[in-house]
Amino acid sequence: MEPLKIVIAGPVGAGKSTIIRTLSETEVVDTDAFASEDIGKKTTTVAMDYGTLHLGDQLLYLFGTPGQDRFDFMWDVLSEGALGLLLLIRGDRPEDFVPARRLLDYITSRHSIPYVLGVTRQDQPPVWEPEEVAVFFGVPAERVVGLNAKDPRSAIGPLLRLLELLIENK
């Protein structure tokens, strides 16, 4: 079976680096730099994160993008040849939903690939639930999965859903 390249995108602080650190079976390649803006954390990804994961026999290559709009060229670089997109959104930060919607359009308009929305921080209510986020984004409910990016059993959920979609589309 060919390995599948998956891109993990989303606004700053959504949990892109975290989910890759949680799930990767190999040493993660990360590119953290000191954050000079107030973004609620000390460091931020400036180029990419990379990790690998097996779902059954299927090997996934996980490529995480930087979150800030100024790094949009990396969204293109990393989406090249990708077969699926996981867009992460913080469930407790609805002000990120509109920028996340733009990001989703940006990538899917340039790279016609199946996507799943992952709504993070489900372990820290009050948060928006996946069903509510699906309505907000105007996408089918099965495209939206809730998760906690720090918990391996939960973090794997949206990737399993993405794999199901990829198999259906074959």
Add this chain to the structure above:
Amino acid sequence: MTKQEQLHGILKKLKQALPELRSIVIASTDGLPIAHNAADAPRVAAMAATALGLGKRIGQTAELGSLQETIVRGDQGYFVIYAAGDKGVLAVSAPADANLGLIHLEARGCAGRLAQILEEVIE
């Protein structure tokens, strides 16, 4: 002298030492422009931070020690990104016929001075 004046002073000195440089951008390691003479500084600053960040990570894997610079070379010029301490990036663009050795000599010294100033500016 304010920090911004010091930074512009460094930029001016580098431009005087290397008049062939097309542009100079001083940025934070997370890709925000701090001082520059480039028209498209926000984009250059972000790209410089990405290239330097990836260069650092490659340097770690290849056991190259502390990263000094990342070089992009095309048939019509150079784009060189120097590390300026933990928090700063110095990016210069030069034509293909520029003397890369001379650019390194001036820019590395400049990056060292920048590192000190930026350490105090960015907290």
